[in-house]
Amino acid sequence: MSDPREITRVLFENFQPQAIYLFYAFGYAAIAVFLYGTYAQIRKYRRGQPDGSWGELLHRFGDMAKTMLTHRTLVRRDKSAGRAHKLIFFGFIMLFLGTVTITLEYDFTARLFGWHFWYGSFYLWFSLILDFAGVGVIGGLLYMMYRRKWLHLPKLDYTRPDRQPGDPDYDRSGYRREDWAFLWSFILIAVTGFILEATRLVWLADRPTVWDYRWWSPVGALIAQVMQGIGFSAEGAGTLRSGLWWFHGLLALTFVACIPYTKIKHIFTASASLMFRDPLPAQRLPKVPEEQESAGYKYITDLTWKQLLHLDACTKCGRCHEACPANAVGAPLSPRDVILSLREFANNAMSSGTLPDKAELDIHGKDVGQVFMETLWSCRTCMACVEICPVAVEHVPIIVQMRRKLVEDGDMDPILEKTLGAIHKTGNSFGDSKRKRPAWTKALPFEVKDARKEPVDLLWFVGDYASFDPRNQKVTQAFARLMHHAGVDFGLLFESEMNAGNDVRRVGEEGLYELLATSNIGTLQSCDFKSIVTTDPHSFNTIRNEYPDFGGEFEIQHYTTVVKQLIEQGRIKLKKKLDYRVTFHDPCHLGRYNKGYDAPRDIIKMLGCELVEMGRNRDNSFCCGAGGGRIWIPDPVGLEKPSANRMKEAGTIEGLQVFIVSCPKDLTMFEDALKTSGFEGKFVVRELIELIDECIEYEEWEDEVVAAEI
Known part of the structure; x- marks a missing residue:
């Protein structure tokens, strides 16, 4: 009978010390890039105005957790997308916890205290659960790819109703490239993880503590059987494993480093947006603070920190775009595009070390990133956008605040x-x-x-x-x-x-x-x-x-x-x-x-x-x-x-x-x-x-x- 301690997976088996040091250098670099990006985002939010959404944090956290765990806001009116996101979400959580568990054992408990727990039954169940999690992630991602490529959903078309072809910010193809880069990088991480698992099994097939327990990693085992069937030798699998290990590892580290700079950050911003949501976002609009010199929002820095957070929480899902009555009848308004315009504006103006001049912070007008007056006046404040948003973006209060500035300046229809x-x-x-x-x-x-x-x-x-x-x-x-x-x-x-x-x-x-x-x-x-x-x-x-x-x-x-x-x-x-x-x-x-x-x-x-x-x-x-x-x-x-x-x-x-x-x-x-x-x-x-x-x-x-x- 095998020693349970031998039923495990050594992370850096057959790696030279220099290679391990190099991997850790890449890891720390990725973490540093991630932390700097996080700092830049928080600095941006701090440049917004105060917001009174800090009360009842425990209740807010519980409601946020319930929303995320049930996916109640995602399955509404689009059950297929909601179910696919569930697979991705819960699969990602399990894979993330698995990575944390491995890191905890290898770099802390074992190194500092000599305590090992990642072996035997724990390791086998761990391996089985993560295989199912990986399958869930891949299945969810494949459906999302199919949905974007072949269903041709209008809400996923980033064509702007408030711009004309030829306008400098009409083209939003960059968002489509970002979406596909996110989907492909994520699915490659998951797929290469399974192939890496299979190559390890073939490479170490002569070890009973590896091969006899292979079906606890069913996906990897199935791929390993195919590899052996097409003639892969242990030596060939070992060579493939070495190159694939670096590709998979560097891709995963790059994914982590990119979180604060890409749509991947919605993992955090959407959670925070849900946590700080206003239960009456459009029903109860804010008063103008007595110390405020003028009504409404003129500059991007007039938005509160929570509203700046909302801008980053938007996942471009298009549900608000689809629900908006103004957009449905051809008016130059898409709630999604208002949020994205302001997000682009905020990222360009507020992410650097110093803020530009006031004139460059004006969010009203016809220039790149600004919101048109016609767009703001097209809104019916019906709250369809706020109500359907799965991540609690509050579009209507922002639009009304911008209208307040238009009214103050007299920029309105004469009949109004x-x-x-x-x-x-x-x-x-x-x-x-x-x-x-x-x-x-x-x-x-x-x-x-x-x-x-x-x-x-x-x-x-x-x-x-x-x-x-x-x-x-x-x-x-x-x-x-x-x-x-x-x-x-x-x-x-x-x-x-x-x-x-x-x-x-x-x-x-x-x-x-x-x-x-x-x-x-x-x-x-x-x-x-x-x-x-x-x-x-x-x-x-x-x-x-x-x-x-x-x-x-x-x-x-x-x-x-x-x-x-x-x-x-x-x-x-x-x-x-x-x-x-x-x-x-x-x-x-x-x-x-x-x-x-x-x-x-x-x-x-x-x-x-x-x-x-x-x-x-x-x-x-x-x-x-x-x-x-x-x-x-x-x-x-x-x-x-x-x-x-x-x-x-x-x-x-x-x-x-x-x-x-x-x-x-x-x-x-x-x-x-x-x-x-x-x-x-x-x-x-x-x-x-x-x-x-x-x-x-x-x-x-x-x-x-x-x-x-x-």
Whole structure:
């Protein structure tokens, strides 16, 4: 029986001392290059602004570890790529731990303390596990190669929508070369590792402690059998092993040295990005610090250290590019390209020992690496990019911060500038007198309470479009009837309500937003109520997530949650069931922003409708195009509107009768799109409130009022 201590693998067997010393010299050089690159990256991050993401580190680390171990962000909407990455990730971890184990035994425990553990059963199981890990890595890498070469996925095409052919930074073929270099170098390391294992087995086939245990290294053993079958001798295998050993070792050391300088660094930057992610990245935008002289970002050094880290975390996977509604309709925006442009800019300007002059740090403009004004204004701030990013890059806050600088400099569409002026003057985006805000209540057969003058249970924050737009006013009146019918004690702020500011803030007009927010908060705090309801998801988002930063913490619900509760409590009685074939559009600010997916669908089922989901639904819903202030900015002539794109998607549903929305801006955008996209007469766009209203069991006088309005 063999001595267990002889069942092992000697690392430098048959190597001259000079060769070993040379290998260690290369190893230390690779580590030095790696450490210097790491230092340069950290120096770059330190040149960014402070960021308050250091709290709850233990919780953050646990969430990051869970995300990485489950791959939950990678398998979403691309399960094949997620599974392949799992093989690469876990295989790499095992191979890395194996290398660390060998180094620990050879260079520390054995050398310093004479303690050996890498032999016998431990070594055999170690060898078996690493063989499976290597197979996993190779399998995952081969699929990634196949995916890039033969699937021709648009999201992996680095063609820039914000540049024209011939522009100096239009060509991104360097990224494709980097991707392939990464894949080939990684797979060569794994493949040569197996061949090296096989040559060792053939070379030492006369040793029972090697050959008799070869199947504990099944891949190497299989290759060794083939090598022997084609006539490889022990001497030939030994010669091949010597050259291959150096090739494999130097390739692995080069891989390590290149980590801080190439996409390989995402191993670390993606982990850190996930760890420091903001749970409300676009829902709650940052205030302008009091000590900051101007709003927004003008220079690359205005970004925080975390945002600079986000730039390096991007793996160019293209998921944000694919999800972006602006990009889908041909606008000059790809969230991925914004991040990559800023990353290139940061690497060029901030990685050297000293920073260049301020003028060379400006990230706005038409020069190489700068972000175009048209690109920034194309964003709908729908959060589709942030929501799908597997490594937690926060695109929207960066874009809004850059918009703040554009607004401060007056670089915006004249119509947008006029709208912002109207909001500042009148408190609403329509520019109408404040006294007209509650005008819609005059058509109601009952008085609506003034929450400024008497206590109410539910304070209804109506919003601009629901108050001033004639089409939406009908929906608003219907909701008032629902509340009155259900016996809800509700009231309004009447003319004291101002635009909630959600879209004003996402446009980049932070000063006006703070004026609106503090005014509304002061008014709300002067009233006596239990909670707030709103039919406007945009108002819902900012009151819920952003007003607390200004001292206004209120309990607020979207109307779908309130109505669902009232139906379940029997306070709203449905007199009939609808047999419509319908689809539902998730508003960005109710769905992606605030996870309000279920209540609207539950109500639709209660109404008896047949709900058929569009392909893009829930967190993958497609923006109507109104967000981020785009409802106030005309789209370029000839460019498809996101709302028209969505109509085409709905139009593929056979027998569709009703396209349901639950947002005033959605109603406006989609009714316009219905007329221009060729689907008018095939189905209708309706607010969910209108369908509920159709099923209500009103009193006789209420029926007369409804009939008169119809």
